[in-house]
Amino acid sequence: MIKYALVTGGSRGIGRAVCIRLASLGYHVLINYNSNSIEAERTLEAVRNAGSDGEIIQFDVANRAQTANAINVWAEKHPDSYIETLVNNAGIRKDNLMLWMEPEEWDNVIDISLNGFYNVTHLLVKNMLVKRFGRIVNIVSLSGIKGMPGQTNYSASKAGVIAATKALAQEVAKKGVTVNAVAPGFIKSDMTQDLDENELKKIIPCGRFGTPEEVASLVGFLVSKEAAYITGEVISINGGVYT
Numbered sequence: 001m002i003k004y005a006l007v008t009g010g011s012r013g014i015g016r017a018v019c020i021r022l023a024s025l026g027y028h029v030l031i032n033y034n035s036n037s038i039e040a041e042r043t044l045e046a047v048r049n050a051g052s053d054g055e056i057i058q059f060d061v062a063n064r065a066q067t068a069n070a071i072n073v074w075a076e077k078h079p080d081s082y083i084e085t086l087v088n089n090a091g092i093r094k095d096n097l098m099l100w101m102e103p104e105e106w107d108n109v110i111d112i113s114l115n116g117f118y119n120v121t122h123l124l125v126k127n128m129l130v131k132r133f134g135r136i137v138n139i140v141s142l143s144g145i146k147g148m149p150g151q152t153n154y155s156a157s158k159a160g161v162i163a164a165t166k167a168l169a170q171e172v173a174k175k176g177v178t179v180n181a182v183a184p185g186f187i188k189s190d191m192t193q194d195l196d197e198n199e200l201k202k203i204i205p206c207g208r209f210g211t212p213e214e215v216a217s218l219v220g221f222l223v224s225k226e227a228a229y230i231t232g233e234v235i236s237i238n239g240g241v242y243t
């Protein structure tokens with residue numbers, strides 16, 4: 001029986017590393033992306049190199065109709081299968097001080113991280129409950145735990161997903177579905193390219209940024225059968241930054 005996993009924002013960064021990790025665990029990986037098809041193809045190639053297979057599924061998680069259409073088309077083609085693992089990873093930053101934050105900067109970040117979580121999760125959770133097994137991992141952030149200046153939008157969106165993680169975990173626990181959040185600190189990716197690592201590493205006890213692979217390794221554990229008794233948790237992976 002093929003095990004299917006969907007990773008939103010699987011074309012780059014943490015999402016790509018998660019796709020590769022899940023492939024190495026034997027999943028057939030559905031690699032979602034929004035606009036970067038070339039990078040999504042690279043992820044698919046890496047998934048195949050990891051010894052499994054996958055497919056690319058394009059949709060903008062913030063677009064409810066587009067998301068539903070893509071997932072429903074996939075489900076119609078796979079009537080005897082279901083997506084047992086979902087990693088809600090798609091996210092963006094649009095930092096600004098509240099004083100200057102434009103409505104679009106607020107809305108875009110909330111729409112992708114928080115509403116995107118709803119748009120995808122509510123479509124997949126039913127089958128997980130029916131089959132009595134499922135794993136949902138939400139990639140949140142240190143910012144959603146402690147709040148970061150210049151990121152009221154991002155902090156709010158991630159804090160919202162953290163609360164939803166805790167609530168949903170309690171709704172579905174009896175049916176063998178776990179829901180957890182992984183909260184990275186500073187991880188090397190396109191998202192953090194513009195940050196000064198040399199300066200910021202001074203506040204990180206481990207003295208460096210983390211890697212997408214380190215985050216993916218934690219996700220790999222949380223989706224395993226061995227992690228069945230961990231649910232509703234927010235697990236930090238931040239090199240020792242106090243939260």
Ligand code: NAP
Binds near residue numbers: 037060062112183186
């Ligand atoms: P990244 O390198 O910028 O990659 C972002 C990914 O999200 C890309 O695959 C992108 O797809 C996808 N995406 C963006 N908007 C989307 C949308 N509307 N619909 C579908 N996919 C969309 O970012 P990253 O650093 O890997 O971050 C991944 C997650 O980790 C995010 O949720 C982020 O908030 C979180 N995080 C990152 C860090 C960090 O330090 N890097 C720290 C804490 C939390 P395209 O390639 O098509 O654009």
